[in-house]
Each structure stands twice: as structure tokens, then as C-alpha cells.
Amino acid sequence: MNAEKIPDIIITRLPVYLRALQRMADSGLKTTSSQELGEHVGISAAQIRKDISQFGEFGKQGTGYSIAYLLDKLREILKVNRIWDVIIVGAGDMGHALARYQGFADRGFNVVMIFDNDKSKIGQKIADFTIEDMDNLPEKVKSSGIKIAMLTIPASVAQETADKLVQAGIKAILNYAPISLNVPKGVKVQHIDPATHLQRMTYYL
């Protein structure tokens, strides 16, 4: 298995399989088939078999996949068989929602700090976090070795803030600002923009 050779499009589907398999495991299921998994995620059984076979032989003809085994393997491939520390940059409504979100812990992520540059917010609490001064971000990120940030700030300051994050050692940015970010090769960006997602559906209405 050579990580460089797996197409990005396959990697984007693996977390979706992982999420569905986790729900199956939670509901007590032990085995599944590409057919059944496909029905849960809206992807064809053939595509699922092809995607998973990129990483080795995980299923047995006729008996399907062991859910626990496939979960282990997918977590290993996606490197979420460990916990990644994550920071939130921007303590607005979305920053608040993410700071209180309960869905990270069992999927490989742990929010550890939240930053803002608004002096009136610094020192305030969100859930268990105290909002920290953005000026201290570079030092705190560097000293802790954190690699992942969620960016929930206005578009007008998103690029300059992303530049600072990258300089501090951040390698993966989940960007909630409605602007495409330019980052150096080796830094990954995923974009969450509800209006963009809505526009992907209106075409079909």
C-alpha cells in the first residue's frame, strides 16, 4: 500500500463508511456486506468493495465484513486510531457551537483551545474552555505541536489568519470562512460553507 497512490476521492469516502460502520456497531451488529453498507451511505456496493480493496483484503466472499475489524482498519488508514488535538480559531456563534459539539471525542479529535482577537471575549468561558488571545496562538500551537485547526472567523481576515496558522505548524485547516484559502503544498484544507452546500442542491430543484 502506497499512500500517495490512493486517489483523494476514495479518501473522502472512507470517513463516511467509518461513520456508518460505527453506527452499525453501536446498534449491536457484528458483520455487514458491501450491499448493506451501500444502502446506509448511498454508494453502490461495487464502489465500496473497490474502495476498500485498495487497502487490502478485509472481507471474505460470502460472509462479508467483520464490522469491528473493518472499523479498526479504517481508523488505522485514516490515522484516527489515536486522538488529535484541535484548536478553534474564532469564538463567534460557530466557534461556540463547535466548542460545545459532543461528536468529536469518539471520532479521533479533542478540542483543546479556542482563540479570538476580540479583547472583550478573551478570558470568557465556553463550555470548559477559556477563550485565549489570538496573539498567543503561534507560541501555544508551536509548543504543543498541534497540527489541526478549525477556522471560524470572517472571510476578510481568514487568509491572513490561515497564513499565521501555517507558520505556527498547522497542517490541516477546517475552514468555515466563506473564502477559498491559499496554503502551501503539504497543508490540507477542507471547507464547510452552508451556502455552497445549498447551492449544490438548488441546481436539481
Place this chain on the structure above:
Amino acid sequence: MNAEKIPDIIITRLPVYLRALQRMADSGLKTTSSQELGEHVGISAAQIRKDISQFGEFGKQGTGYSIAYLLDKLREILKVNRIWDVIIVGAGDMGHALARYQGFADRGFNVVMIFDNDKSKIGQKIADFTIEDMDNLPEKVKSSGIKIAMLTIPASVAQETADKLVQAGIKAILNYAPISLNVPKGVKVQHIDPATHLQRMTYYL
């Protein structure tokens, strides 16, 4: 131009072009090239030319694209040259953040109602909205002809709620619950799940 023949993957990129072009227009630019647009969105110039040419001849060799013209055309293709009413289902942290989000109005969407089934929340205000009783949702959606919903409720009740939305006439669901939804053909779902997006990046770390 036959809508059925345009691959989904192209449709997913058009809102990204639209967003970047809007920002160029806001900053006073009048024309752009596939090269320049490509640098903004991280997609190759060749891919952009190919995507846009699916819908007709919008650019001129040598002079590039008129931004205003391309904006008009993209809005027309994506059907956001009008305003779509949207409801929010679930008045938790994410529902609050979406209700207060300022980025919908100039991109084709207008949040008109927010629902919850928690009796203690019904009647409370979020921004300009009064939280309404989920029991009244089917009637309100039917009578107003609303087609789009943003679903911000726990995974455990997401499928049954989606079923109700579809029955009431909703044709597009932006799903924030961490579960894949089964919907009939003709109903579109887009999924926003921050943990899934983060897992798409850890693979590369």
C-alpha cells in the same frame, strides 16, 4: 444544455467558482481568466475551462471572462438568481449559529422559520425568529411551499425527522446530524459533519 447530462462532480464545483467570482467582483475586478480563478479556488485552469464550457461559451479567447456575466450565468445555472426560503429544524447550538449566520442572503437563501420539539424552547427568540413547534412543521412547510431544510438535530432522530420533511414536500436537506439519511429519489441531501471533514485530512498528516 441538458441538465441530466452534467456530471454531479461539476455541479459541486460551480458554487465554489461562484463564491470566488463574487469576491473578485466585490473587490472591484471586472474580468478574470481561468488561470486566475484557478489560483483562487485551487483547481486547474484546464478543469475550470472544461467545467464552464459544459454550459456554453462564456469566455473569449485572450480576453478571459467578464466576471459580472459569468456570475449571472452561474447563478442562473444553479438557480440562485432568485431567493429560496429555507427552514432550520433543531434549535440547538448549530441551529442558533445558522439562524444568526449572515452569509445566506446574498447567495440565494433566506431563513424563514426555525423549529424544535423541546417545549421549553418553543416560543423563545433567536435573532428575529421565534422558535416554532415541530408538530406544526408539516402544515407550515406544505402551505408555504418551502423546499429546503437545514437539519440540526441529534443522529438518533434525524432519519424519522427527514422522513417527515420529505412527506411535507422538502426536496433538499442540508444535514448536520452525523448520520447518512435515506431519502427517496428526487430528494437531495448534502452532509456537513466536521468530524468527517477532519478525518479526510488526518490521512495525509
